[in-house]
Amino acid sequence: MLIGIDVGGTTTDAVLIRNGKVCSTAKVSTEPGNLMNSLLEALDAISRDVDPEQLERVVFSTTVITNLIAEGKTDRVALVLIPGPGINPASYTYPDSFFLKGAMDYRGREIHPLDEAEIRKTVGLIRESGFSRAAIINKFGQRNPFHELRIEEIFREIYPECKLELGHKVSGKLNFPRRIATAMLTSATRGHYIEFVEKIKKSLEERNIRAPVYILKADGGTLPVEKSIEFPVETIFSGPAASTIGALALTPEGQTSVVVDIGGTTTDLALILSGKPLMASKGAKLGGFLTHVRAFAVRSIAVGGDSVVRVKDSDTGTKQITIGPYRAGPAYCMGGKETTPTDALKFLGLIEVGNPESAGEAIKAMASALGKSETETASLIVDKVAQRIADAVNEMFFEWEQEPAYRVWEVLQEKEARPENVVGIGGGAKGLIAEIAKKLDAKPVIPEYAEVGNAIGAAVARPTLTLNLHIDTEQKVYSVAEEGEIVSLNTTNFGNFNKIRLDEAEAMAAELLRERAENFGISEYADEAEVVNSEVFNVVNGWYTTGRLFDVNMQIPAGLIPEWKRRENV
Amino acid sequence: MKLGLGRLRDVLKTGSGSGEGEKKQVEGKNKAEKEEMQTINEENKPEISERNEGNTMELRKAGLESKKEPLSPADRTGADKTGLIFFPAFDWAISPTHPEREERLLYTRDQIFEEGLMDLPEIAEYKPRLAEYRDIARVHFCVPDIKAQATTPHLIAAGSCLVLGDALMKAEVKNAFALIRPPGHHAMTVAHGNRGFCNINNEAILVEYLRKKYGIRRIAIVDTDVHHGDGTQEIFYNDPDVLFISFHQDGRTLYPGTGFINELGGPKALGRTINIPLPPGTPDEGILYVLDTLVLPILKDFKPELVLNSAGQDNHYTDPLANMRFSAQGYAKLNEKLAPDMAVLEGGYAIQSALPYVNTGIILAMAGLDYSCVREPDFKPGMFVQAARDRKTLEEVVAAQLENWKNRDRLVESEVAKHGDFYRRKKQIFYDTDMIQEFQEETIRMCPDCQGYKTIDSHAHRSGDDTRIFGVSIPIYACKNCQAEAREEYRKSLNHPEYEYVYLQDKKEDEYRAYNTRTKQEIAY
């Protein structure tokens, strides 16, 4: 049996899945100050009549890190930065930054040495200023971490208690400012996150649950909870990821869908293209900082079932309807004070919940202000909300089509997808899905269990993993961005480095990914790995080729565990 | 990527519903047109079978654009972003060890991505597209046809300039940088092959596109590549509305061996071509001196609607193909002072020691950001000082060219008086990459009402193969008489068997034709 729990902003949803089928569901309201309580409450509700021995897998998606950052409850971190030439580091807006001399270039060659005396002075200053955490980030540190490692040594020597984060261990991708932010947030949240994980482990022990426990990440993949301590920030935005995987699980394989989760004041959107959730081309934005955290391409728009509807005079003197962005409590037909899209839906008979008489009153008031019939008015409100959402969907498709291309084949590749389905996930404003689908010329889909689609997504998500291999045959080294070590090519089986072929580099990446998957305890998914991009460049000096640079990017993409897929085949 | 509002509005208009259907319809129509063969019989006219040709993908993408009335450029005072297309063409090379090869912009990619430049709110990154064949035909006579000269990477490089040109004209951005390859500034009107790594001229294609689509007229191109921008110069040599300024290492010491101060433009455009040969070894201070004392004052005087920087990076002190001493700081300062509306990458082959730093510097400078910390690993301020003798040479060049600029109208007057109805000149052009020797006779109609149409009789010799073509070019702002006369010229030439191909370039009508005298087939682009 599988358990999936999504701790959301207002409710915490849970499902129990047996033999690939939803067995039971639960919904409790989230206590903003105590996510752990809500999580355990949902867990207890769902597992009440279940023998803990029968549980095979428990997956949580939680906003704990998002909340910590939003509430400013993170730890202070001293940022030790080695920016080298480029943008003036004075333009960075990171707090508590200490800049050091030294520089690496794009090939990982040292272009300016460190100044040991300056480092010692800085470490002393960090200690005196009362920082107990520091993050050390070097521009191009992922191409050569020597400077970061040397500074770490000096810390160990004169301030050993300081907890350290090294940029090249946090992300191997290009983008120094994002690496700074990611390292900073990782360091700032790790302490609290460890406490959270300890509490979870203890609570599960108390309940005799010994099944493996996973955390859902923003890229829709699961990570064993012990392993997640290394990457706390990857657990952000797992809510939308859970909904998207849920939609994937509840719609036919291989289709293109828009996932719409209509809440009280906001609507979350995600895209599934030919059965693959669309990833954001760059990392997520968190606490105002751009990071390297992989996430689905999700969009939140400020319109929902409880958005306040008003009639206003336009510039041309005609009356106009405005929707949102505010909420003034629940819909009128649910006992609230203001007219909302929910009232319009109720008036038109598109939803079941709510009091029909009060919906009528709410629409009547609008209609007389607008000078239109009640049905016209209600339709206008629904149409306007649906249009806003459909416009946002079109924008998402357009942005995907317009993602930059750096190769001839990428420009020639025609990105033209239109949604086949509009999938409603979550409990809100179901009546709108059909209207949105009409505008997008797609099929409206409200799957069974849509209201706990997020928890289903958590329960059936499979692990994801990335591996970025970089080989420089001129310098006779290779590195795996995610591991942060520069390794001599002499340790590999390659004979003549200058004769390495791209397919051999890809095979090496696949083998390294297999090892990494084993290390993560997810080796059974290694076969799902795919090459995202691989390329080779000659290094030419004068008119001679003196080496080659390989880049192979592999991933185990987001998807469903076979236990769920099995059900589809039945 | 960040999108300008204008583009988003366009999308929302066409993203769903009727827009989509319209798009499909246009696509269908183009297909139909393509298959249509026309046979026209007229007096004095050979039998012609006509077909329309275009690269289908682009027809589809640009099919919605209206081709009738020019739009007008939007007011850019509110725009605050720098548009950027980074198209390194990682899967294209002239040959594996040629300077123009796959990884030319690899380290530049590493540097600008590691800096996080694409994340800056001041930068809007755009996606490249393919240029249409008619965009190429507006500038070039491609021999034998466009397909042979403009391969897919060329169409993308040119198309990238057009994307940014549109963004600029729609005021989505305040300025733009096309960080693209392959380059183009050595490509001339007639394209028999590759010259100086170039097949088609990106800047010229952009200029003619913007003039046609947005109705602008006066444009200045400042060529800052170390090599003389001989292709761009040739294309606009007789056009008084295009000011072409090139500084470059003295042609006596470097390819292509031209760009001397006496090359001032055709009779009716004298003084609108300004060449500034620089002594080898000229450092930042020399180039900035030329900029301050000559280029900027002339630009101020000319009042162009648009300034383009044909931005080569081979003036750098580490460039393997030239001998100058320009630095990343110098390049950044140059772009800050010149403040071009758009920069288009040309040459620059120190792919590790210069390009990552120079490009970072240019992007920051164009975006109005602090570039003071951008420097090459071995750079020390003051490491290059200009020799007194070289400084004196520059002062003389500047003085002479200022004099030419001041007297340009008088120069035109006296030169025009020397010629009758036509002005002819003979030229020899060498294609270094493809080893072609071309002989040309260019004829300009000395029209009192406009700049006059142009015809080119071009004879290309390559090993075992000779081609002779004839091309007629009508400027966009030509008078009606010139247009009629030129079209007649084209019609008459179709009967001349000494030409293998005859071309018509009617920019006024936006009509482009190529006729094969052997197969008697005419292609309309």
Ligand SMILES: [Zn+2]
């Ligand atoms: Zn030049």
Ligand SMILES: [Zn+2]
């Ligand atoms: Zn050049």
Ligand SMILES: [Zn+2]
């Ligand atoms: Zn005329």
